[in-house]
Amino acid sequence: MSKTPSSRIPRRTILRAGVAAGALQITSPFILTALGETPVKIGMVNPLTGVLSALAQSEVDGAKYAEAEINKKGGILGRPVELLVEDSANDVGTGVQKTRKLIDRDQVDVILGDVNSGIAAAMGQVTNEKKVFHIVPGGHTDTITGTDCHWNVFRVCNDTTMDTSAITPELVKRFGKKWFFITPDYAYGHSLQDGFIKALKKLGGTYDGDYLPINNQDFSATLIKAKGYKPDVLLNNMGGLTQINCMKQIVQFGLQKDMALGGALFEFETVKALQPEAQAGWWVMEWWWDQPKVPEVGKFVADYRAATKKTPSARDWFGYVSMHTVRVAAEKAKSLDGPKLSLTMEDMELPPDVALQAGKVRYRAGDHELMPSVFIGQMHPPKAGPDDVYTIEAAVPGDDAAGPVADTGCKMVHPA
C-alpha cells in the first residue's frame, strides 16, 4: 500500500494550528483586563455579510466612532467602553447564537442589533430571557416596539407608521391622491403599505399596487401595469438592493415623466449607487447630514468625515446614537443594571450633540421608540458635492407622526 503525498498529513501541523487557535480563544478575554479596569462591554450583532451589509457596516462605523469618542471623554461611569462586533450573516440562527455568545462568553452589558428586523426580534427574545439591555439601532418592523415590545428593548430608527404618516400628507399635497405601490411581500413591506394606505385613506385617496417577491429582479410587468393605471404617485417600497433595481428600471422606462416618484425610506448608501437620472423622488430620511440650521450637526459631520473619510448616513447616526444612549442612560441611572437602565431611558431626552437635529428627541415611555423628527425631502443628482443628493423640505416631529401608544399594540411589562 503506497502512501500518496496528499495523505501524509503532517499531524504536527494540525496540532500546532489547533493549539494556536485554542490559545487565541483562551487569551482573548484576558487581554483587555491586563490594561486595567474592567471595561463596559457592548456587543453589536449585525449582518456584515449578505444583502444588508452596506447598511450594517455603516451602523458599525457609527458605533465605533462613538466608542472612540466616549473613551476620549472618560468612558462610561469612569470605565472604558469596548465594542464587540459579530456578524449575523443575515441568518436568524447565527444572530441568535452570536447574541448568546456575547452574553454568555463575553459578558456584555448591552446588546445592539440587528438591521434585519426578523433577527432583531429573535435577539429580543434572547435578551429578554437573559435580562440584558438591548437597543435596536435600525430594524424597522413595527412589532419590535409594538406587539412584541419588551421592557429591555429600545429602538432608535422609526417604525413604518412614523415614516408613512409623515410623508403621505406632503405627497398628496404636492402630487395627488391616486397612488400605485410596488411593495415587497413580507412583514416589513406589508406594514409599510398598510401604513401608507391608512394615511392615504384619511385624505380620501385611491390606490392600486403589486406585492412582489423580496428579491425581485425584473419589474417590467408591474411597471406596465403601473403605467396603465396612471397614478399621481408611484411608490417604490422595495428595500435595499431591489429598491435600486426598481428605480433603475422605472427611469429606463421613462415613467418619471408621467408620474411622481416617492416612498418611505431610501437609504443614503443606496442613493449613492443610483445613476443621476434615477436620483429622483420624494423620500423619508431618518436623519440627514445636511441640516444648515443646526450647528451641532455641522461639527459632527466635519469631525466624522475627518475620522472616517465618509459622510455619515442615517445608519451611521443610528450606531452613534445607540452607543451614546448607553452612556447617557448609565450616567443618569448611575448603574448598568438592566431594569434600572430601562426605567431611566423611558422619556429620556438625548442631548443636542447626540440628537443632532432640532427639537426634543426622546425615547417614548410607552413603547420605547425614539421620537426624532422625520425628515421629508427630495432626492436629486449631486449639486454642491457628491453627497448632496437630498434636500430636506420638511421635518415632522416624531410624536405627531407616530400616533398614540395604544395604537402600536405594545403592552409594556416591567420586571418586578
Next chain:
Amino acid sequence: MSSATAIAARDEQPLYRRWLPLAVMSLALITAPLWFPRLGGYTALASGVLVFGLAAMGLNLLLGFTGVLSFGHAAYFGLGAYGAGLMLKYVAPSTPLAILVGTLLGGLAGTLFGLLIVRRRGVYFAMCTIAFGQIFYYIAYKWNDFTGGFDGLRGFHREPIGFGALAFDITNDTPFYYFTLLVFAIAVALMGLLLRSPFGRTLRAIRENERRARFLGIPVERHIWLSFSISCFFTALAGTLYALLNNFADPLALHYSQSGYFVIMAVLGGMRSFWGPLLGAAVFWVLKDFLSSALPTEWMAFLGAIFMLSVLFFPRGMLGMLKRRGVE
C-alpha cells in the same frame, strides 16, 4: 486493505482499546459545560455542535454508508424545526410532542420525496435533492401568515418537560445542553444498532458496488429509499432540537447552503466512519464561530478556502485519515 482484514484487525484489539475512544468522547461530552467555556466556547455553541452533529450523522447514513449524495437535507432539518415550532406555537406547549411532530414531518416528507427520485443517481439525484429542498425554502419564506415568512417563526419557546413536581425546565442553556445530549445519545444508539444490523451491512454493500449487490438479488432501490427515508428522520430530529435551541425557526435552515454545511461536516470528519460527522460538525461549527468573530467581514473567504483545501487534500476527512494510519 480489504474490509475483511480491517475487521479482523479491529477484532484482534483488546476490548478496552475499542471502547476507549468512545468512553473518552462520552466523558468529554458529558462534562462539556465545565471545560468548554474555559476554552473560549459557550454552552449554546456546544449544544449547536450536538444538533449539527446529529444532522450530519443522519445525512451520513445516506452519504457515507449507502454512497448516495443528497445535497438537500436541510429541507428535512428545516421541516423538523418548523414542525416543532408550529406545534409549540399553535397547538400545545409540550416539548416532546413538538419533537415528535417535527421529526415525523421531516421524515415523512423525505420518505415521499425519496420515492420520486430513487431511480436517479449521481449528479442528477443531487440536483433533484437541491431543487426539492429549495421548494420548501420558498414555501417557508413566502407563507407569511403561517410560517412568519422571511422574518421566521417566532413566539414559541422551550417548555418544561414532565408533569408538576417532576418537570425538568430546559429554558436555561445548561439543562438544555444535557437534554440535547440525551436525545443525541438515544438517536445515535439507534443509528449504531441500525448500521450493525443486516440492513446496515446491505447498505455498505450497495455503497461498495451497486451492480454486484443487484446481482446478488438485493432490492437496491428499496434499500436506497429506506436509507434516504431514515436519514431524513434523524436529520428532522436534529431540526426540532435546532428550533428549541434558538426558540426560533427560520427559512435559511432550509436553504441549500445549510445542506452544503451538513455535507461538508460529514466529509470533513470522515464519511466512512460513524463518528466522523460529529467530529466534522464540531470542527466546522466551532471554526465558523471563531472565524466569523475574528474576521466579521472576511470570514466567508477563509471558510470557503478551508472547505476547498479539505476537499482537495483531505478527502477522507479527519477520522478517515486516522483510521487508515491506525489499521496500518
Next chain:
Amino acid sequence: MLTLILYNVTNGLMLGAFYVLMALGLSLILNLSNVINFAHGNFLALGAYMALELTKVVGFWGAFLIAPLLTALFGVAVELLMRFVYRRDPVYSLLLTFGLAFVMQGLMLWWWGPTPQEMHMVPALEAPVSADLFFITWYRVFMVAIVIVTVIGVFAFLRYTRVGLRIRAGTLDLDTVSALGVNVKLLRTFNFTMGCLLAGLSGVLATGAIGINPNMGDDLLMPSFIAIIIGGVGSLTGTLFGGLLIGVTAALTAAVYPAASEVVIFVMLVLVLLIRPRGLMGEEGMLT
C-alpha cells in the same frame, strides 16, 4: 387586453433570454464534467465587477468585450483545481464549487466593499424603443440580440467544429472519447471556460438592469438550475427551452399574481419531477 398579454409575453421572452444565458453556461459545465457549479452566480458577479473596472479604462464597449474573457480566464484557474477531484466521488466536486462560491463572495466583498455600485451605460441604450413600447429599452433589445448571437454561436460551435463534436461525444461517454486519443483534460478545461465565459457575459449584461454588488448572482442560480431540470438534464436545447419557459411563466405570473412570480417556477419544477422526471427534452439515462 390582447396588447397586455402580448406585452407580458414579450417581457417574458426577454427575461427568459437572460435565464437562458446563465443556464446554458451551467448546463455546459454539468454535461461534460458532471459538476454543479455552485459558484456560477459568483462568476456572474465577477463579470459585472470586471466590466465596472474596465469601463473606466476602455469605455463600455471595451469592457463588454473584455470582461467575459477575464472571467473565463479566472475559470481556467479554477478548473485546474477541479482536476484534482474529477476522478473521485461527485460529492467532492460539489463541495469544491460550494467552497469556491464562499471564497469568491468573500473576496468580492472584501475588495469592492458592500456598497452597491453603478455602471455607466451608454446613454443611447437606456432609452425605450418607442413611447408605446416603453418597457422595451434599446438595452433590452441589445441584450436579447447578444443572447441570440451567443446561443447560435454555441450551438454552431458544438455542431460544426471538431472540438464541439468532441464535447458532445464527451457528454455521452467521456471514457471512450479519451480512449480515442482526445486530450480530455484540455477538453474539460475548454468546456468549463466556455461556461464561465457565458456567466461573465451574463454579468456584464445584467449591469444594465440591476445594480452591482457581491450578492447579485445569488438569486439567478436557482432559476438556472430549474431551467436545466425542466428542460432536461443533458440536453442543451432543453436548457434553452427551459430558460425561455421559466421567463415567460414568471413574467405572465407577475402580471396576474405578482407575489407568486418566484414560486411558480418551483411549481413547474414539482410538476416536471412528478410527471416527466427526465425533463422536456431529456433522454432517459442521461447523467444517471
